[in-house]
Amino acid sequence: MFVGIHHTALSTRDADRLVRFYRELFGFEVEFDFPWDESNEAFEQSHAAAKSAGRVVMIANGASRLEIFEYRKPVPRPDVPGRANADLGIGHFCIEVRDIEKEYERLRAAGMRFQSELVAQTPTIVNCYGRDPDGNLIELIEFKAA
Numbered sequence: 399m400f401v402g403i404h405h406t407a408l409s410t411r412d413a414d415r416l417v418r419f420y421r422e423l424f425g426f427e428v429e430f431d432f433p434w435d436e437s438n439e440a441f442e443q444s445h446a447a448a449k450s451a452g453r454v455v456m457i458a459n460g461a462s463r464l465e466i467f468e469y470r471k472p473v474p475r476p477d478v479p480g481r482a483n484a485d486l487g488i489g490h491f492c493i494e495v496r497d498i499e500k501e502y503e504r505l506r507a508a509g510m511r512f513q514s515e516l517v518a519q520t521p522t523i524v525n526c527y528g529r530d531p532d533g534n535l536i537e538l539i540e541f542k543a544a
Contacts, residue, residue, distance in 0.1 A: 403415075404462075404463060405456065405463035405464060405465045405468065405494075406464055406488070406491045407463070407464070407465040407466075408464060408465070408466055408467070408530075408532070408534055409466075409467045409468075409474055410456055410466060410467070410468055410532050411468065411474070411532075412468070412531075413453055413455050413466050413467075413468035415531055416460070416466050416530065416531060416534060417466055419456050419530055419531050420464060420530070422508070423505055423508055423510065424459060424460050424493060426457035426458060426459045426464065426536075427457060427458060427459070427463075428455060428456070428457055429451070429456040429457065429458050429463070430454075430455070430456050431454075431455040431456075432453070433452065433453045433454075434450070434451060434452060434453075434454070435451045436449040436450070436451050436471070438479065449455070449471065450469065450471055450472060451469070451470045451471040451472075452467060452468050452469040452470045452471065452500070453467075453468045454466070454468075455468075461469060476521075477532075477533065480533065481533065481535065482490065483535060488544055489535060490527065490534075490535035490536060490537050491534075491535075491536060492525075492536070492538070492539055493522050493538055493539075494508060494534060494535040494539055494540070494541070495539070496540065497537060497540070497541055498516060498524050498525075498540035499516065501538060502516055502526060502538065504533060504536075505528065506529075506536050510528045510529070510530075511528055511529050512526055512527065512528040512529075513526075513528065513529070514526050514527055514529050519534070521542075521543060521544065522542045522543070522544050523541060523542070524538075524539070524540050525537055525538060525539040525540070526540065527537050
């Protein structure tokens with residue numbers, strides 16, 4: 399029985415910076431934060447990476463969760479700078495908001511980089527795309543009453 403998507407995972411070189419971004423700008427709170435090292439056999443099995451080490455932080459806002467990984471070992475490969483939504487792999491994740499005009503201005507004033515202004519996709523859907531400090535693409539969307 400399918401229950402739902404529990405979380406999306408992001409890898410970063412600086413977990414503190416990324417957690418701070420999502421906490422301060424989107425209201426996420428830390429559910430857990432722990433390091434693991436090469437002796438953690440469960441991580442070795444589940445992550446399919448021999449002798450991995452790092453830190454994992456789960457953050458949540460209501461039922462929405464992001465899992466932030468900061469690997470020390472193996473050394474992470476760099477992402478494609480400015481990864482496009484059309485590139486293979488996870489293109490973006492979406493955060494639903496209320497009063498998108500106000501949220502867009504608040505986030506822009508806080509330094510979030512956007513690649514577009516607000517766009518009315520339909521009379522009831524308004525969205526835009528921006529990036530977190532690591533360049534991950536975030537869609538903001540509001541479903542307005544008809």
